[in-house]
Amino acid sequence: MKVIMVNGSPHPKGCTYTALSTVAEPLNRHGVETEIFNIGTKALSGCIACRKCAELGKCVFEDKVNEFVELASTGDGFIFGSPVHCGGVAGTMTSFMNRLFFSLRMSGKQLFQFKPGAVVVSTRRSGASGALDQFNKYLNAVQMPVVSSCSWNIVHGNTPDEVRQDLEGMQTMRVLGNNMAWLLKCLEAGRKSGISLPEQEERVSTNFIR
Template identity: 25%
Template sequence: MKILGISGSPRKGQNCEKMIGSVLELAKEKGFETDSVLLSTSEVGLCKACGACRERDFCVIEDDMEEIYEKMRTSDGIIVAAPVYMGNYPAQLKALFDRSVLLRRKDFALKNKVGAALSIGGSRNGGQEKTIQSIHDWMHIHGMIVVGDNAHFGGVAWNPVEEDAVGMQTVIETAKKLCDVLELIEKK
């Protein structure tokens, strides 16, 4: 089974990429195949709501989304990490989410994949739960199975993540839950 980690931050090598790195390392240790999408190095243009994807199996905007669509289609689980920008996730992640409508229109390609969310803010209560809820909303729109960290909504960390032991524990617990649910599904 394969887990895709998506870092929704435009900042290369920073908190979200560190969280995704930790999550994917844990998944590898548990025997999962892993892949990642880093929005800091990906070109994802804004959806123009042109409707072309209703008629085609591809988006007419030429950027990195075709590769991202394939990674999303071939994954069994998706974990998204996002920083809090003005109370929610950044525009770069919103662009990816908007463009994912193609996958919904094409037979709900993300339906029944397991999803989880992580967020980091500038303070302990810096908007992370709202950001996670917004990510969960996107997952529900696609018909995904959404999991948290066994006690809350998902991984909630405080900047800088490497100094936040409590936050990193919620990140790790969220990753464990994602892996556990995928293993349960595989047994059926």
């Protein structure tokens, strides 16, 4: 089993990385492989609603989004992490998530459906609740079982050393890793025992205009 983590921070070894690395420790102890995917510092365009992804089977922009989709096919679970910028998910990570989830939906790819997911945010002081709410909506929209912890998935600090001093935050990350490993094992046991996935309805789309 493998969990892929996305580091939405421009700092490859910063506070968000520290949080994700802490989640990875119990996952690894339970025999779950982990990999951290960094979106880096290059600008990522937001979605331009061209809908070419429905035609091409991928986003029209060849950058980190399509690179991640290739990697995502190897994942059994996913954790998305971001610093808090102005009370929300970092701008580049927001563009990444918008294009990733929209292009997958339009192209008909079900890379995330029924695979456990979680989000974590790193903040110096405040704004984490808004970022978590924004982040979790992506997972809810594609039928990902959302993995919880013993508190909200937040770490506080301005540097990795300060994050490690956030003892409650570090515990929250460790519990998240243990819970993710447990759920992955439960899903694997269910598959082996013949439990089928939920029956799917044809999608209904309503825009409220009469």
